[in-house]
Amino acid sequence: MSQPPIKQPGSNWRFELTRLPFLYRLLRWRPLQFTLTLITLSFFVLALLTSFLGTPVGNRNFSIIFVWIVWWALVIILLVPALGRSWCAICPIPAPGEWLQRRSFIHPRRRKLWTLGKRWPRRLKNIWLQNFSFLAMALFSAIILTRPVATGLVLLAFILLAVGLSLVYERRIFCRYVCPVGGFIGLYSMAAPIELRVKDIEVCRAHSTKECYVGSEHGFGCPWLVFPGNLQRNTYCGLCTECLKTCTMDNVAVNLRLPGLDFFVAKQRRLDEAYKAFIMLACALAYSAVLLGPWGVLKDAANFASLDGWLIYAAVFLAFNLLILPGLFYLTTLLSRKLGARGEISARAYFIDLSYSLIPLGLAAWIAFSLGFVLVSISYALPVIADPFGWGWNLFGLRDMPWTPIAPGLIPYMQVPVLLGGLTFSIYTLWRILGEHGRERLTRAALPPAFFLTLATFGFLWLYLG
Amino acid sequence: MTQRSLLLAVLSTLLALAALLIPLPAVRPRPQQRQIHLNARMFAFEPGSVKVNQGDTVTLVLHSQDVTHGIYLDGYDVNIKAEPGKPAQATFVADRQGKFRFRCSVTCGAMHPFMIGELVVGPNLPFWRAVVALLIVVAGSILTLRSAAPQATPHVSASDQATR
Numbered sequence: 001m002s003q004p005p006i007k008q009p010g011s012n013w014r015f016e017l018t019r020l021p022f023l024y025r026l027l028r029w030r031p032l033q034f035t036l037t038l039i040t041l042s043f044f045v046l047a048l049l050t051s052f053l054g055t056p057v058g059n060r061n062f063s064i065i066f067v068w069i070v071w072w073a074l075v076i077i078l079l080v081p082a083l084g085r086s087w088c089a090i091c092p093i094p095a096p097g098e099w100l101q102r103r104s105f106i107h108p109r110r111r112k113l114w115t116l117g118k119r120w121p122r123r124l125k126n127i128w129l130q131n132f133s134f135l136a137m138a139l140f141s142a143i144i145l146t147r148p149v150a151t152g153l154v155l156l157a158f159i160l161l162a163v164g165l166s167l168v169y170e171r172r173i174f175c176r177y178v179c180p181v182g183g184f185i186g187l188y189s190m191a192a193p194i195e196l197r198v199k200d201i202e203v204c205r206a207h208s209t210k211e212c213y214v215g216s217e218h219g220f221g222c223p224w225l226v227f228p229g230n231l232q233r234n235t236y237c238g239l240c241t242e243c244l245k246t247c248t249m250d251n252v253a254v255n256l257r258l259p260g261l262d263f264f265v266a267k268q269r270r271l272d273e274a275y276k277a278f279i280m281l282a283c284a285l286a287y288s289a290v291l292l293g294p295w296g297v298l299k300d301a302a303n304f305a306s307l308d309g310w311l312i313y314a315a316v317f318l319a320f321n322l323l324i325l326p327g328l329f330y331l332t333t334l335l336s337r338k339l340g341a342r343g344e345i346s347a348r349a350y351f352i353d354l355s356y357s358l359i360p361l362g363l364a365a366w367i368a369f370s371l372g373f374v375l376v377s378i379s380y381a382l383p384v385i386a387d388p389f390g391w392g393w394n395l396f397g398l399r400d401m402p403w404t405p406i407a408p409g410l411i412p413y414m415q416v417p418v419l420l421g422g423l424t425f426s427i428y429t430l431w432r433i434l435g436e437h438g439r440e441r442l443t444r445a446a447l448p449p450a451f452f453l454t455l456a457t458f459g460f461l462w463l464y465l466g
Numbered sequence: 467m468t469q470r471s472l473l474l475a476v477l478s479t480l481l482a483l484a485a486l487l488i489p490l491p492a493v494r495p496r497p498q499q500r501q502i503h504l505n506a507r508m509f510a511f512e513p514g515s516v517k518v519n520q521g522d523t524v525t526l527v528l529h530s531q532d533v534t535h536g537i538y539l540d541g542y543d544v545n546i547k548a549e550p551g552k553p554a555q556a557t558f559v560a561d562r563q564g565k566f567r568f569r570c571s572v573t574c575g576a577m578h579p580f581m582i583g584e585l586v587v588g589p590n591l592p593f594w595r596a597v598v599a600l601l602i603v604v605a606g607s608i609l610t611l612r613s614a615a616p617q618a619t620p621h622v623s624a625s626d627q628a629t630r
């Protein structure tokens with residue numbers, strides 16, 4: 001393995017999945033991505049149609065149920081934890097723009113992309129835009145999650161924006177820098193037990209043509225503007241596997257590995273990503289209280305019962321995401337820096353580094369939150385398959401399937417292990433990141449941030465069980 | 467991992483599991499009959515949170531104030547519907563501890579899937595067990611990591627220059 005030597009016991013363990021002949025052939029089979037995307041795109045189109053033309057009653061409309069329950073569960077409970085960014089490889093939203101750029105569905109025909117090919121502004125080469133696009137959606141989530149038309153407008157805006165950006169800028173700018181979903185999928189994909197990496201970095205260094213980046217007759221240059229030779233984290237690799245197809249040195253692999261190694265790539269840590277971790281944790285807490293909690297006041301405020309109420313809610317929500325939670329964590333890092341005598345590193349860098357320890361707990365919290373409504377509401381999926389628009393159709397005779405929550409009494413018993421597992425993973429991450437600055441006074445340095453993580457976990461336990 | 471840290475990891479996992487699962491003798495207050503009135507409106511119940519004790523016989527009376535609402539109580543076989551002006555009720559014995567959500571079971575508008583209240587059957591042992599498990603997990607993780615073999619500082623090779 002040519003992985004950069006992260007000298008931790010077990011860290012270098014990799015199993016090269018692409019050594020399996022079947023998988024290797026499948027991933028190099030050009031129509032694969034197109035075929036899967038066609039399936040998701042047909043669901044997307046149906047969701048778009050039902051959102052605008054179907055019944056306004058959310059839980060009887062295909063768009064609401066399939067986007068916010070079926071798709072959401074698929075992504076956050078299955079795909080991201082197990083396969084990282086895999087959703088991005090089959091996502092329908094950037095597909096039309098990408099096909100247009102390539103003027104081809106499957107095979108590369110022309111080298112030049114059909115686009116103005118402008119350069120994305122330097123200042124936007126980070127995920128701040130994604131942080132804010134996510135927050136903007138989160139503020140209206142009670143509306144978007146429950147009104148088909150609102151969901152339709154969001155989906156439409158996404159796809160139009162993706163096409164528009166593909167005409168102006170090279171490759172998948174929408175995915176890389178704009179998509180609110182891509183932001184957190186990228187963040188949490190760092191925890192995944194799979195990765196796409198080059199086998200031997202020296203081979204890449206010696207190889208001047210770099211088809212993986214520029215493309216070849218076997219495939220397109222990396223749509224994500226990533227040079228595979230530099231990949232050390234999953235964050236911005238969309239797993240499209242173009243490089244697996246284009247690399248003439250057969251130097252690209254998909255590996256099984258220990259989860260979460262990407263957290264320890266110290267040089268690539270950044271404030272925008274740290275903030276993403278706070279925003280996600282804060283939103284999981286806020287949603288758990290607003291959507292799943294018993295407080296009518298919160299629901300009314302989030303649901304625009306009155307403009308004033310919503311404005312207050314929005315202000316508190318934003319403050320909690322951007323100031324309160326990061327601020328409290330910042331205090332614990334100051335304390336940790338002091339107790340751990342780690343004065344040689346700046347407070348800012350220290351804060352950014354330690355923020356990455358929030359990622360596993362954040363992912364666990366989203367899974368726990370999603371378990372709280374997915375099992376309860378998934379049975380709506382059958383009637384909306386029978387009658388996607390709510391017009392009274394009855395395909396397959398499924399329309400009158402009653403709403404049947406699945407194992408609602410067991411949900412807390414799933415949430416607790418998920419949360420405690422996430423917390424353990426977070427403390428481990430914290431410990432190793434702290435270890436980068438030396439092993440002296442490690443426990444003392446760990447205590448304040450570990451306290452923060454524990455308190456956050458307690459908050460979720462209280463909301464779900466207390 | 468040293469042997470000691472492995473031992474600590476296993477031990478704390480077992481302890482956490484024990485905290486969650488070991489049966490405890492129930493300390494119940496004397497069971498009571500309780501009648502609880504719940505007012506339902508789009509999209510909340512009032513009161514949103516109801517506390518009873520294990521063993522109590524609970525009668526929920528649902529009053530709908532605007533449109534038809536229902537109550538589906540997680541983990542108990544309760545499912546009633548009430549039209550405005552026509553209260554409905556259900557009686558059951560709260561024989562299990564913990565927090566149980568009750569949800570509106572009649573599609574009543576946009577936020578209907580999130581029209582949720584909660585019944586807490588005390589003493590809420592499941593919650594306190596989870597809290598004890600939480601503390602064990604935290605202490606266990608830190609002790610385990612402490613006793614793990616000293617590790618070299620992770621370093622990333624210089625190859626991670628910016629892509630473009």
Ligand code: SF4
Nearest residue numbers: 204207211212247249
């Ligand atoms: S084409 Fe293959 S060997 Fe060449 S630079 Fe790209 S990944 Fe490395």
Ligand SMILES: [Cu+2]
Nearest residue numbers: 535570574581
């Ligand atoms: Cu209702």
